[in-house]
Amino acid sequence: MAKKIKTLEAKPTLVTFCSKYFNLLLIFLILLFVFRPYNRSGVYIGIWQLCFIGVFISSIFNCRHHKSIKTLATAVAIPALLCNWFAHFYMITSLELTHLILTFIFICICVGSIISRVILNAKVTLETLRGVVCVYFMIAFGFSYLYLLIEYWVPGSFYFIEGIIKLPSNTILNHNHILSESIFYSFVTLLTIGFGNIHAISDIAQTATILEGMLGQFYIAILVSRIISVYSFYSHKDEVEPVAFSSDHEDHT
Template structure:
């Protein structure tokens, strides 16, 4: 038999970086949303829920790789998946609101776990580089779900340049979330009610804190490692 020290067994290296898979799936979902066009509301809900069924378990997988309590993630993910399936099967759009609330909590929890995972030592690994990108998308998705819940509970929370009186669709709220978190602030989707403005301000502070604490730390440690 060959010596395993000289001939190590091949591994699926991709599965060693669940943060990379999560980041890839969420970026791919953006391309899928872009292909929706002017489809009806039912199709939007089906695709929205189908993507959630993929992304939510990936978020739980990411939490499991970090030093966090995994059962909390599953406690949030399981009913979120069940509510998404029920919303499609029974044509109950009101269930999407509660599913979105749970998914928002799950993404915030997963993002916090990834931040803890990145800050637990002073070495920047490949997985932590993927985790820094995945954390950004998790926070952006979490606030987008929070915006969706806010709009459902407080109608008129957001307005936009196109059809200002109608509720904002999911992609518009995600666009607002990414713009706010990144500090771009394009401004074509605007919070109107106090509840919505508070959420936007919280995301602005989260974006500044993420860049100041996480991104700057990853860049600094990468520079130190290269010099060494």
């Protein structure tokens, strides 16, 4: 009987955790980063694809979007996922390019919506902090797809991709390895670490790299500093108000 009661108590806790904004999205984003699409096996790539679908679903339903934004994101997400799966099975380049474009647009829509919610949120909560971290991950993933799209449009834009594309290997595994390297390059650029083992060669690739580096700096400098200032303001206000109330109460007595 006691075990049944514990089980019943645990279920609402799990449901509450999953229903909180940005919880599932953050988990899937971390899994998407950990299970980067290396050239290991079809099962490994399948796990990454499941996490990828989880990011799409949680980006729509686990975030606090306006109804119009949620509808727009859904309209972009469905064809993006369909093109992704059909491109893997039929190996059609046009489907893969469509998938890259729609995925980048989808990430831009979600990032813009989440940032507007985070900025407009007066009080800083755990939900706000989770949203900030999710946006940081999504910016990196968005630029990784942008880099891959640039390489398809302008072959040889990146040094590390130029050699990989010429390999006579399977198209799907080849694409996933390129995407894995793009994710690595995007996170390194966003964090402004700059290991130097991957080089942007073309003008458009260099411009995109500089833009991501600037976004990484401005994101931390502006958005995070604003969150800290708002948190400090409200925490100080909460400390002052009880003192003022107690002094007024003493005057009346």
